[in-house]
Structures are given as C-alpha cells and as structure tokens.
Amino acid sequence: MFWDNYNEAMDRSLLGKLQIKLLQETIKRATHSSYYSKLFKKERITPESIKTLDDLRRIPFVTKDTLREEYPYGFLATSKDKIVRLHSSSGTTGKPTVIFHTANDISEWTGLLARCMYMTGVRFGDVFQNMMGYGLFTGGLGFHYGAERLGTLVIPAGPGNTKRQIMLMREFETTVIHIIPSYALYLIKTLEEMNIDPTRDLHLQIGFLGAEPHSEATRQRIEEGLGINAYNSYGLSEMCGPGVAFECQEKQGMHVWEDSYILEVIDPKTMKPVKDGEEGELVFTTLKREGMPILRYRTRDLAVVYPEPCACGRTHRRISRIKGRADDMIIVKGVNMYPIQIEKTLMAISEVGSNFQIILDRKDDNDHMIVKVEVSNDVFQGDLKKLQNLRKRIVNGLYTEILVTPEVELVEPNSLPRSEGKAVRVIDNRDQWGDSENDELQA
Ligand code: ADP
Ligand code: ZN
Numbered sequence: 001m002f003w004d005n006y007n008e009a010m011d012r013s014l015l016g017k018l019q020i021k022l023l024q025e026t027i028k029r030a031t032h033s034s035y036y037s038k039l040f041k042k043e044r045i046t047p048e049s050i051k052t053l054d055d056l057r058r059i060p061f062v063t064k065d066t067l068r069e070e071y072p073y074g075f076l077a078t079s080k081d082k083i084v085r086l087h088s089s090s091g092t093t094g095k096p097t098v099i100f101h102t103a104n105d106i107s108e109w110t111g112l113l114a115r116c117m118y119m120t121g122v123r124f125g126d127v128f129q130n131m132m133g134y135g136l137f138t139g140g141l142g143f144h145y146g147a148e149r150l151g152t153l154v155i156p157a158g159p160g161n162t163k164r165q166i167m168l169m170r171e172f173e174t175t176v177i178h179i180i181p182s183y184a185l186y187l188i189k190t191l192e193e194m195n196i197d198p199t200r201d202l203h204l205q206i207g208f209l210g211a212e213p214h215s216e217a218t219r220q221r222i223e224e225g226l227g228i229n230a231y232n233s234y235g236l237s238e239m240c241g242p243g244v245a246f247e248c249q250e251k252q253g254m255h256v257w258e259d260s261y262i263l264e265v266i267d268p269k270t271m272k273p274v275k276d277g278e279e280g281e282l283v284f285t286t287l288k289r290e291g292m293p294i295l296r297y298r299t300r301d302l303a304v305v306y307p308e309p310c311a312c313g314r315t316h317r318r319i320s321r322i323k324g325r326a327d328d329m330i331i332v333k334g335v336n337m338y339p340i341q342i343e344k345t346l347m348a349i350s351e352v353g354s355n356f357q358i359i360l361d362r363k364d365d366n367d368h369m370i371v372k373v374e375v376s377n378d379v380f381q382g383d384l385k386k387l388q389n390l391r392k393r394i395v396n397g398l399y400t401e402i403l404v405t406p407e408v409e410l411v412e413p414n415s416l417p418r419s420e421g422k423a424v425r426v427i428d429n430r431d432q433w434g435d436s437e438n439d440e441l442q443a
Contacts, residue, residue, distance in 0.1 A: 003118035003150075004111070007259045008314045015315060016053075019262055022287035023050060030293040033077040035070050056262065061271070061283065061296045064089075067097040067238065075292045076100055083291050088136040089237040090211075092422060093300075093327055096136070099237055100291040106145065108288045112243035112257055113146020119248050119255075119314075120206055120231045122176050124151035127203075129174040131165060131183065132211070133421060134158050138241025139211055143178050146243065152176065159183060159420045162190045170196075173203040178233075181214035181222065182423035185354035188225035189413065199227040208233045210242055212422045213324045215344035234322060238297050239284050245319055253306045253318030260288050263317065264296070265305055268326050276307040281326060282319065300325040330426060332360065333367045337402045339425040342371060345397045351379050351390050355416045358406075360428045367430065369406040371398065374413050 002008040010018070024047040030036040040046070043058060050056055067075065076083070084103045088096040101109070122128070128147040132139030134156060147154045155168055159180070165187065168174065179187070184207065191198060198204055204226050209219065210233030223230045234254050235242035244261060245254035256263045265280035266273055274280035282299045286292075304320040324338040331337075339358060346352045353374035361368045373394060379387065387410060394408045417424075 002314070003115040008115065008119075008316070010259065010315055012315050015258055018259060019053070019287060020051065022259075023056065023262065023285065024048070026285070026287055026289070026293045026295070029077050029290060030295065031077075033075050033293070035066075035074040036077070036293075036295075053262065053264075056264075056285065056296065059295050061298045062294055063298050064093065064097055064238075064300075067294075068095055071095075072098055075294065077293055078102060078291055086136075087138045087141075087237055087241065090137055090422060093325070097238060099240070101240075102290040105240070105289055105291050108260065109142060109240040109243060110145040110149050112240075112260060113143055114149040115257070116233065116243055116246035117143075117146055117150055117152075117176070117208075119246065119312075120208075120229070121249065122147075122150060122152060122206060126150075126152040126175045126206075127155065127172055128152040128176045128178070129155040129157050129165070129168060129172075131157050131159055131177060131179045137421070138235070138237045139178070139180075142235070142241040142243060143208070147176075162187060163194075166191065166194065166196065169202050169204065175203050176206045176208075177204060177226075177228070178208040178210070180211050180422065181209045181218050182212060182355070182418075183420075184209065184222045184226070184230075185218070186418060188222065189354045191225075198225070202227070204228045206231070208242075210234065213322050213328075213338075213340045213343075215321070215340055215347060217344050217347035221347055232321060234301075234319070236299055236301075238294060238299075239286060240289075244284065248310060248312040248314060250311050252310065253320055255310065255314050255316040255318050258316045261285065262287060263305070263319075265303075266298075268298075268300070268302075276305045279304050279323070300327055302326060328426075330358075330360065330428070332369045332402075332404050332406075335402065335404050337404070341401045342398060343425070345401045346371075346373060346394065349390075349394060349397065351375055352394070353413050355418060355423075356425070357416050358426045360426065360430050362430055369404060370409060371406045372409045372411050372416055374416055375410050377413055380410065380412050 027047040082102045083100045085101045088098045130143050134140035207228045207230040209230050219230050231247040233242050233246050235244040245256040247254050262285040264283040268281040282301045284297050285295045302323040306318040324340050346356050353376050355374045357372045359370040391408050399405050
C-alpha cells in the first residue's frame, strides 16, 4: 500500500508517456518566461517539437549561473500575483538562487513529501519533530507541509538549541525526526553527555537525513545512536527542495519521482549522457512546476542510477547516495578526492567523535593536508599509547581510501567549529599562496 498507488507503481511505459505529456505542458508554460521565450524562439522549440526524451536534449542546460544571470524574474512563467511563496538555495557555492511557487506548486511539492514520508512508514498519529531550518531554506517548510498533509503532529523545532530539542522529544514523545546528518551526530553526543538512552528514554522510530552528503557509515552511527531507521532524503531548492529522491524501506538507493521530474545523468566533462550504472552528474527537468519551470538543470551532484526494479514495487528509478558536488572535489598532491571519502573512513572507527575538519595548506612548496578529528573525552584523556595507536589507525585508514597520507590531529570533543546548517568540512588555505602558473601567465 502506497500513498499514491497509481503514480508510484505506474508501469514504466505509461510513465514514459506521462513524462512526455507533462514535458510538453511544461514547455508551453515556460514560454511565458522571458528566458525561455527568447531561447525557444532562437532554437525554434515548440511544445509539439519535443516528442521524445531525445528531443529534450535540444534544449540547453541551465546552471546555477544561468539562474543567477536571470535573477530575479527571468524564469518567472506566471504573473507575479499567482506566486504565493519564494524560497532560495542555501548559497553553499555562491549567491543563492531564488525559486517562485504558485499555490499549485506548493501543493504538488507537499504531496511528494507526504508520499516520501508515508513510504518509510510514517502514519497519522506520529509526532514529527522537524529540526531543519525554517525560512528561505526549503528543508523546514517543505517537510512541514508534507507532514501536516499526512496528518502527523508537527513540532516545528528548527535547527540547533539541542537541549530544547531533547526536551521536546521527551515531553511530546517524538517518533519521527528530520535532521542534517552532521547535526544528528552532535545530537547523539549530547544525549550521551546527558546520560539519556534513546531506546530507553525516547520514542524515536524514524529519521530523515538530508541536505548534505553522508556515508553509509554515518547512517549506521545515527541509526544505532538514536535507535531509529534512518532514510536518505535528497532534493534541491531549484527542484522545489526535499522530495526529489527518497529512500524506501529497502534502503537500496533513493527513488526519483519521475512523474514530477525527468532525470538525466551526464558526464560533467563531455556533457553526454552516461549509461545506467555509471557515475555522472544529475540533471533534472521540472514536469509540474507552474511558477518557475526549469528544464535540464545541472545539479553538479554526482551519483549512479540503479535501473533495476526495486523490491518495494515502486517503478521509479533509484539513485545512489550523492558522492558530493563536482565542486567538492579536492586535489591534494595531484590526487583527486571527495570529503565523503574521509567522512566514511572516520565514521567507521568507533573511537572517532562526531566532528572533523580538513585543512589544506602549502608547506615547503607542497600541498599539506591536516585532518582534525574529534575523539570522545575518555579517549582524549586516556592512555597516551592508545591515543597514538588510534591516530595511526586513522592515518592508515585514510591512506587506503584517499592514497595520500594526511597529518592527523586528534582533538577534544566540541573543539571544532560547528555550523547550524550544512557542515563546512574543508578549509582550503592554499588560495592565499596564489596560483603560481597563472601569475606567470599574467606577468
Ligand atoms: P545549495 O545548493 O546552495 O546548497 P540547497 O539548499 O538547494 O542549496 O541544497 C541542495 C543541495 O544540497 C543539493 O544540490 C546537494 O548538493 C545537497 N544535498 C541535498 N540533499 C542531499 C543528500 N541527501 N545527500 C547529499 N547531498 C544532498
Ligand atoms: Zn523501493
């Protein structure tokens, strides 16, 4: 039994036809925006001229930069009085982008979130504590409306204020939470410090982890630390926010709601489609959006599509965990790596605490990588030999994963900076040294 049996289990050939119909309607609506009216005229694109997903490839990609150039109203496809809300991206990689929603857009988005939550077992009568930021960020209000439609009691807690979060959980017997994974690790540590055993003292059953890349090791830590089933939640403000792709109870990848979005996966260098099962950049097209339709949005997010049918019976294709944004890649001593590789290694070591930071610098004309790792108080103040052993294990583990030997510094709990939103994992101080090759070119 699904929230929306008809759409979630739709036969794939029917789903394909539905996508084309919705795509043509989207193109028709998009024509009313200044950006698309010019583009479609130039490229001679009409709704009728796009009959297949291959035809869709005639339309150029949109990037964050396109949205920034067209800011604020270039993509607006309805009159302003039809818009009931705006949201923006978090601004992780620069100036935030803004998205406008009609009442119908909000309603469709709400339906997708109710669908996602229902899929993991949330039901009428559950108590849902939403620890995501409310406001312009999409994580708070998006889930809030979905949870209300589902009929849960919503506690709009917002992020931070951890002791109050715990008090709310206890007093109102919260069963479901929505939380940023890096904050969930901090919450677990705080519970330990307060001597609260979640399985004994709390009622938590289900958690949604979203907004930032995290590894399977982190999920396991969170599931064990809070005594919950944790599900991966993926979305981006340009595609409304959360509710684009979500894990079902199989926990084998996230279903992309293909009745609302067309998913393409491309090689970010050649921009050609990659085969299912190969890693690439996710590209999405809105199929239902009225206020601000966006065709072929390049997310920069890297993942793999699992084309095989899912055991749950839903027909929508699944994607893997997000490895990170293409922009997250760091190059140290000529070796490419993603912060999630470091996170994965650290979170699998039980003595490692809830936070870490990667610092990149130049030393003797070479890249220098320091990984600062919080450990628990017991470990930090315990036997020095054990501490040295742990450090060695971390260095070796990291070398195996990233093929670079970083300097590892073990630090006290709570000593590294924490953000209330998405974690900032990498501090790259190398820029201050300038790019010597460029300097030479300019000279
Ligand atoms: P910004 O792009 O400025 O961070 P958003 O708030 O729209 O603003 O965040 C969307 C982005 O967050 C996605 O493109 C992706 O990089 C990241 N993200 C969201 N959910 C997940 C997730 N479950 N796993 C990994 N990354 C995620
Ligand atoms: Zn499934």
